[in-house]
Amino acid sequence: xxxxxxxxxxxxxxxxxxxxxxxxxxxxxxVCVILAFANEYFLTTRNLVNVLRQTSINGILAIGMTxxxxxxxxxxxxxxxxxxxxxxxxSFATTATTAMVPGGPYPxxxxxxxxxxxxxxxxxxxxxxxxxxxxxxxxxxxxxxSAARGLTLLYAGGKPVPALTDSFRYIGTExxxxxxxxxxxxxxxxxxxxxxxxxxRFGRHVYAAGGNPHAARVSGVNVNRVRLLVYVISxxxxxxxxxxxxxxxxxxxxxxxxxxxxxxxxxxVIGGTSLSGGVGKVTGTxxxxxxxxxxxxxxxxxxxxxxxxxxxxGMLIVAAVMLDQARSxxx
Amino acid sequence: MSAVSGxxxxxxxxxALLQVRGLKKHFGGVAALSNGQFCLMPGSxxxxxxxxxxxxSTFLTIVMGIQDRDAGIILRNGREVVFAKPSDAxxxxxxxxxxxxxxxxxxxxxxxxxxxxxxxxxxxxVDFASMNRRAQELLDSLEFGISARTVMMDLTVAEMQLVEIxxxxxHDAEVIIMDEPTSALGGAEASRLFAAIGRLKAAGKGIIxxxxxxxxxxxxxxxxxxxxxxxxxxxxxxxxxxREALIQMIVGRxxxxxxxxxxxxxxxxALSVRHLNxxxxxxxxxxxxxxxxxxxxxxxxxxxxxEVFERLWGLSEDRGxxxxxxxxxxxxxxxxxxxxxGLAFVxxxxxxxxxxxxxxxxxxxxLAHLDQLRLGPVMLKRREAAASQRMIDAFSIKTPxxxxxxxxxxxGNQQKVVLGRWFMTDPKxxxxxxxxxxxDVGAKREIYRIMSEFAKAGGAVVMISSxxxxxxxxxxxVVVLRDGRISGVLERAELSAESLLHLAA
Numbered sequence: 133x134x135x136x137x138x139x140x141x142x143x144x145x146x147x148x149x150x151x152x153x154x155x156x157x158x159x160x161x162x163v164c165v166i167l168a169f170a171n172e173y174f175l176t177t178r179n180l181v182n183v184l185r186q187t188s189i190n191g192i193l194a195i196g197m198t199x200x201x202x203x204x205x206x207x208x209x210x211x212x213x214x215x216x217x218x219x220x221x222x223s224f225a226t227t228a229t230t231a232m233v234p235g236g237p238y239p240x241x242x243x244x245x246x247x248x249x250x251x252x253x254x255x256x257x258x259x260x261x262x263x264x265x266x267x268x269x270x271x272x273x274x275x276x277x278s279a280a281r282g283l284t285l286l287y288a289g290g291k292p293v294p295a296l297t298d299s300f301r302y303i304g305t306e307x308x309x310x311x312x313x314x315x316x317x318x319x320x321x322x323x324x325x326x327x328x329x330x331x332x333r334f335g336r337h338v339y340a341a342g343g344n345p346h347a348a349r350v351s352g353v354n355v356n357r358v359r360l361l362v363y364v365i366s367x368x369x370x371x372x373x374x375x376x377x378x379x380x381x382x383x384x385x386x387x388x389x390x391x392x393x394x395x396x397x398x399x400x401v402i403g404g405t406s407l408s409g410g411v412g413k414v415t416g417t418x419x420x421x422x423x424x425x426x427x428x429x430x431x432x433x434x435x436x437x438x439x440x441x442x443x444x445x446g447m448l449i450v451a452a453v454m455l456d457q458a459r460s461x462x463x
Numbered sequence: 464m465s466a467v468s469g470x471x472x473x474x475x476x477x478x479a480l481l482q483v484r485g486l487k488k489h490f491g492g493v494a495a496l497s498n499g500q501f502c503l504m505p506g507s508x509x510x511x512x513x514x515x516x517x518x519x520s521t522f523l524t525i526v527m528g529i530q531d532r533d534a535g536i537i538l539r540n541g542r543e544v545v546f547a548k549p550s551d552a553x554x555x556x557x558x559x560x561x562x563x564x565x566x567x568x569x570x571x572x573x574x575x576x577x578x579x580x581x582x583x584x585x586x587x588x589v590d591f592a593s594m595n596r597r598a599q600e601l602l603d604s605l606e607f608g609i610s611a612r613t614v615m616m617d618l619t620v621a622e623m624q625l626v627e628i629x630x631x632x633x634h635d636a637e638v639i640i641m642d643e644p645t646s647a648l649g650g651a652e653a654s655r656l657f658a659a660i661g662r663l664k665a666a667g668k669g670i671i672x673x674x675x676x677x678x679x680x681x682x683x684x685x686x687x688x689x690x691x692x693x694x695x696x697x698x699x700x701x702x703x704x705x706r707e708a709l710i711q712m713i714v715g716r717x718x719x720x721x722x723x724x725x726x727x728x729x730x731x732x733a734l735s736v737r738h739l740n741x742x743x744x745x746x747x748x749x750x751x752x753x754x755x756x757x758x759x760x761x762x763x764x765x766x767x768x769x770e771v772f773e774r775l776w777g778l779s780e781d782r783g784x785x786x787x788x789x790x791x792x793x794x795x796x797x798x799x800x801x802x803x804x805g806l807a808f809v810x811x812x813x814x815x816x817x818x819x820x821x822x823x824x825x826x827x828x829x830l831a832h833l834d835q836l837r838l839g840p841v842m843l844k845r846r847e848a849a850a851s852q853r854m855i856d857a858f859s860i861k862t863p864x865x866x867x868x869x870x871x872x873x874x875g876n877q878q879k880v881v882l883g884r885w886f887m888t889d890p891k892x893x894x895x896x897x898x899x900x901x902x903d904v905g906a907k908r909e910i911y912r913i914m915s916e917f918a919k920a921g922g923a924v925v926m927i928s929s930x931x932x933x934x935x936x937x938x939x940x941v942v943v944l945r946d947g948r949i950s951g952v953l954e955r956a957e958l959s960a961e962s963l964l965h966l967a968a
Contacts, residue, residue, distance in 0.1 A: 332840045333833050340830055343819035350776065350808060350816055351831040351884065352799040410821035 255367020
């Protein structure tokens with residue numbers, strides 16, 4: 133029966149839901165259109181590829197963060213894990229004579245596996261502390277933020293790990309069909325996560341455990357296991373991001389990744405994922421990360437001082453959430 | 464409806480504490496309230512009745528100044544008033560005691576009562592001595608027997624409710640709105656509340672009482688007003704209306720029977736519980752639930768009934784005891800095992816432990832059945848959609864699409880989603896904890912029908928209920944709990960409200 137009051141109400145609900153879904157995409161497109169007119173260089177392939185490359189590391193961290201935030205948690209340790217995984221994996225792939233790992237450099241695949249493993253172990257520790265010792269994630273991962281940074285400095289003796297092998301640097305510097313490797317990896321992570329969250333049982337469990345952990349538990353969801361795994365995912369992805377960063381710059385820095393967790397959280401929040409759990413999508417996070425990168429790029433192109441960029445990013449984060457609140461009130 | 468008296472409709476009654484006429488409110492294009500009408504006289508308890516979605520909540524939020532109205536007038540003591548914010552309503556002597564209480568648990572009773580208007584001594588220091596004294600005087604004058612210095616979290620739910628009443632009166636409220644005040648109370652605690660209501664009435668206050676529990680309304684109310692689909696349907700004196708007539712007014716069609724019960728208990732034992740302990744205070748619980756039987760666990764709040772369910776469901780640790788399903792010993796340590804064994808558990812509070820409110824209807828329906836709808840780690844989306852549709856049809860869940868968030872559904876439909884989730888798992892034993900709390904009479908009857916059909920088809924139902932009417936209407940046998948132990952077992956033939964209360968209290 134078209135046109136009945138309940139039908140028009142459903143239509144309104146749907147519009148509200150779509151608005152929530154695509155509002156941030158509209159903002160991204162709008163910013164791109166404005167920049168395209170404001171600066172002739174913006175729409176060049178070279179610049180767009182550059183933007184994507186700049187998005188990829190924050191994007192990978194933000195996707196891991198999305199999993200954590202969907203379960204009502206937060207992972208503040210990703211920036212430090214970036215550095216730790218960077219120096220540890222790099223120590224297996226350096227040609228420097230001062231190498232701390234004897235017998236190197238090892239094959240890149242081995243070094244990369246070690247880096248992911250470092251991230252996974254950090255995530256596992258976070259997850260165990262949050263899920264089984266009932267420590268709030270904010271505190272548990274704040275501890276890891278400090279501890280992993282300290283371990284990074286201890287491991288590397290406070291110095292960068294330089295002179296990485298070309299095969300290790302492949303993941304940061306090479307391209308496939310003109311697409312830089314970091315972007316390729318980011319795309320892989322994105323599509324894999326999209327599939328996990330929308331099509332697997334684990335994805336269903338993440339949304340249920342985040343939306344209402346009590347109800348999920350009663351319905352047979354192993355909520356602790358879900359909580360553990362999201363930190364492992366976040367840690368593993370932070371490990372990967374750390375190696376991409378080291379590979380791009382050619383050496384692993386002990387101060388790499390400082391405050392990266394904040395940009396990752398910003399991308400997730402701008403992307404519409406709720407900090408109270410159970411609501412959000414990786415597509416939103418992708419758009420959020422792109423929006424941050426595009427705005428930064430645009431301000432760079434227009435020669436705006438980097439101090440202003442921070443102010444504008446701050447306003448962007450808050451404005452995105454304010455918009456979200458206003459919309460959800462309407463619906 | 465015949466109960467509408469002409470003079471109340473047209474005239475303004477100067478002696479009425481609160482009179483509302485022609486109240487309208489739209490949300491978007493939808494009328495939540497199209498003609499709200501109400502008249503509260505001093506020294507009376509006036510029940511506001513209606514199903515879920517009848518417009519009661521909208522009506523109350525407008526009267527309390529939380530929302531504005533599109534049209535209509537509100538008269539307080541015969542004078543027209545406009546409340547732009549809740550504090551305006553408070554100032555006019557109207558207070559509300561809400562379904563979900565908002566006490567600050569770590570503060571004392573006195574601090575809660577005087578929250579936001581603490582008496583001050585010099586230099587802005589809170590004058591605790593005077594605050595405690597005034598709060599205690601108030602509590603004593605109401606004969607509540609609560610110390611003003613008690614920390615809120617040490618009180619029972621009923622006592623917290625009494626504190627809310629005291630708080631309302633400390634605002635000099637003349638009109639007190641109670642929204643489902645007994646939904647979290649047991650029988651004895653409810654009678655304490657009713658005694659307090661009696662004293663308020665004697666003091667000339669007017670009480671607007673909102674409840675789905677008709678027996679309460681007939682017990683304490685003097686008059687009633689019924690809303691349906693946002694419209695005023697009728698009003699009158701409780702003494703002049705029968706229970707059947709009131710139900711008919713609320714649901715809008717005649718209900719042949721309030722309860723549906725067509726099952727007959729069989730001989731085969733489905734669930735057998737022996738000497739079960741839970742936590743450290745629920746001890747030695749033994750009962751058998753047969754196929755085709757509706758067994759009720761009855762008891763007051765804190766009698767241990769929910770704890771028995773939680774133990775059976777593997778939510779609390781093993782403290783001894785034996786559980787058999789169809790003769791086979793089981794060792795359920797977590798919910799997934801219980802589900803695999805053919806048990807289903809509809810929890811007490813659908814918002815707290817039942818639904819994932821942020822997810823859509825389909826995700827909620829399929830949540831306990833995901834293992835049967837997947838191939839390896841991958842969900843089979845078509846089978847999910849089909850399973851979800853099957854439950855929507857089976858329980859006639861009213862939703863335009865199963866991709867809409869479950870929070871948008873009415874209470875009764877939400878409860879049916881929880882039931883649907885468990886029926887999807889094709890259970891043999893159904894555990895229901897207060898399955899009809901907070902749903903309207905129409906939806907209640909459907910839930911009874913579902914239970915009855917399940918038992919009739921050979922399933923076993925174990926239900927926790929604190930509504931005596933419901934127990935009398937549905938139970939084949941009742942196991943009564945008191946202080947964590949079984950205090951008696953009643954066969955259907957021996958059931959009466961008195962025998963239940965006798966064993967429970």
